[in-house]
Amino acid sequence: MPSTTVDPSPLPAHSPPQAPAPSGRRANPWLTLIAVAFGLFMVQLDASVVAIANPEIGRALQASTADLQWVTNAYLLALAASLILGGKLGDRFGRRAFYLVGVVGFTLASVAIGLSGSVEGVIAFRAVQGFFGGLLMPNTLGLLRTAFPPRKFGMAVGIWAMVSAVSTALGPIVGGLLLENVSWESVFYINAPIGLIAVVVSAAVLPQSRSKNAGEPQPFDVLGVVLLAVALLCVVFGVVKGETWGWASAGTLGAVGIGVLLLGVFGWYETRVSHPLLPMRLFRSRALTTGTVITALNFFVMLGVIFFVMLYLQNVRGFSPVEAGVRTLPLSLASLVASPLGAALTTRFGPRLTMPLGMLLQAGAAFGMLTWDTTSSYATMWPPFVALGLGVGMVLSASSDAIVGQAPVQDAGVAGGLQATSLQIGGALGTSVLVSLISSRVGSTLTGELTGAGVPAPVAAGLQEAEDAVAMGAAPVSPDMSAQVKAAVVEGSGQAFMNGVHTAVTVTGVLCLLGAAGAAAGLRRTSAARH
Incomplete structure (x- = not known):
């Protein structure tokens, strides 16, 4: 029978030092x-x-x-x-x-x-x-x-x-x-x-x-482990299947709904055990709570955008995986610079500056991709890659500091798990949601784009069944098509895919702006005081 005592202790900035101290x-x-x-x-x-x-x-x-x-x-x-x-x-x-x-x-x-x-x-x-x-x-x-x-x-x-x-x-x-x-x-x-x-x-x-209380005999929160594991399994399963099942389908809504309900039960239960798996007192910190949400949004953007960017580079532009990877190097190099830069700014000014700034950079990257088309020069590609890399790196530094840095030392591992969980859920959501947006837009514009490019109407209507392939950037050409029709199918399919990309990046940019506003509102100016 679990204890019904709620832990009333305040959320300390730091716990007493652990002993014995390491040496050498x-x-x-x-x-x-x-x-x-x-x-x-x-x-x-x-x-x-x-x-x-x-x-x-x-x-x-x-x-x-x-x-x-x-x-x-x-x-x-x-x-x-x-x-x-x-x-x-x-x-x-x-x-x-x-x-x-x-x-x-x-x-x-x-x-x-x-x-x-x-x-x-x-x-x-x-x-x-x-x-x-x-x-x-x-x-x-x-x-x-x-x-x-x-x-x-x-x-x-x-x-x-x-x-x-x-x-x-x-x-x-x-x-x-x-x-x-x-x-x-x-x-x-x-x-x-x-x-x-x-x-x-x-x-x-x-x-x-380990935690300073690790040597003390205390029960392990087995029921909390089970509740959280099943809840997260349901949520992530619903998210990753949402693109194929449909976001309004009974399966998707049922899985996500059960997961959210179980998360609520888990949170309620954790306030009533003496040694919880995830101490709810952690969420008294506005910085930690805000950092958790922004971490999820940060990887929603990063993994979702990288997914369709690689489709664009390989399937629409025809680059090999290595060639596509080389063209995204500005993103890697910008991340290399942004992470320590974001950490330095966070140490000096707190995450209230760096987190919104990083989200604004990602919004700029998303809106910059609205200029892309099926024949864009590389000059239009690398600036959004740089902005995205800078933004993701700065937010990752600031949010990690806000989550793990604000947690007591004895809960450092749990805080790290909380951050990593929000990161994974955000990434899964980003890939699934943005692919769904692209698929939906492709489905509504494919026939029109094909006929506009010169594909005969009967052929264009028949190719509507290939919208899933087009949503992945592939052109549904067949050997029995003439060269002229093949060229028209490639052109129309590419344009339909870009319509989907433009919808996805517009939604992404708006979410980044909302994230910047939420981070600015949710973090106090005094966040850096502990440093």
Whole structure:
């Protein structure tokens, strides 16, 4: 029977120091940052590399489109369900231990995927990979929170954010090179050397780190774990299936609705147990609450936009994966600059400046993409890439500082899990929602664009059935078409796709403006006082 006592304690800026203090190389916070950067790089690189590898996995394993969706969805579902649990386990039993368990498990699961030989095996081990990623990710921030003093934590988070953003943006290039020169299995095998380095470095330099109350006997919130896991599974499942089922379908609304209801039950239950999985007192901090929402919006924009940008570059413009990845390098380079810059500005002025500024830059990037068409020069592409990279990097630094930096040290892992969970849900929403917007706009304009480009009306009407392919940037040409009709189909399909892109970026830009206003309103000017 759980205790019905509500924790009335205030939300402290910092908890008392833990004992015993680390010494030697384990006392060097910058070595801790280097160690966790390897694990973070591996997970973030894997996420974007797999997106590039999916078509080749489908061809090699004779997988259906539904199978390929589950290659991604199995990972997302397992990751979302385990992130906060991973942070809590680290806080309670040791962040170094669970970070290392996460790295080893993620690495072994990656190798198992390459050796599986079937799409069913790939899906199963992707779920295992997601679970261990959920142990790894929150403890990277938890370790940094305990290793760095407050005045330097912002810069550490900036470098953490830089590693995250750059590894995500490098994925298409690395994945393209491996697919063109090795095999699809190699995009998973590459995690083996990275994981090995992460284990060796981490074992040598990471200090033991856990909550100051970790040694006290206390019950573990098993019911809270179950409620949160099932709730997040329902929400993420509804989100990732919304694009194919339809956002107004009974399946989508039912899954999301059940998930939201269970989240409400979880929040109610957590206020009534003495040792909750996710202490509700954390949300007394306006900075933490605002940072959680803006983190979700930040990755809604980043992953959603990158998804359709890669479709545009590869399917509409005809670039190879490597060529497309090279053309998005300005995004990576801007992220490289923005993350430490955002951290420095956050340390000096607080997230109330950097978070809205980053969202405004992303709004500018989205509205800048309204100028794109099927033959745009690269001069119109790179400025939005730069603005997007700057905006994402600045917001990631500021929101990480607002969430993990505002949480008590004993809850650092849970706060890291909260941030990572909002990031994953935002990214899943971004991809699904923006693809749905593109699909809807393509469906309503395809026939008109085809006839306008010169496709005979009967042929154009017949091609309406190919709107799903057009929404992915592909032109539904067939060998029996004349050269003139083929050219017209390519032109009309490309224009219909761009109509969808323009709708998606307009909605994205408006959301970014609302996010900037919400961040400015939700964060106090005194946010930087603790530094």
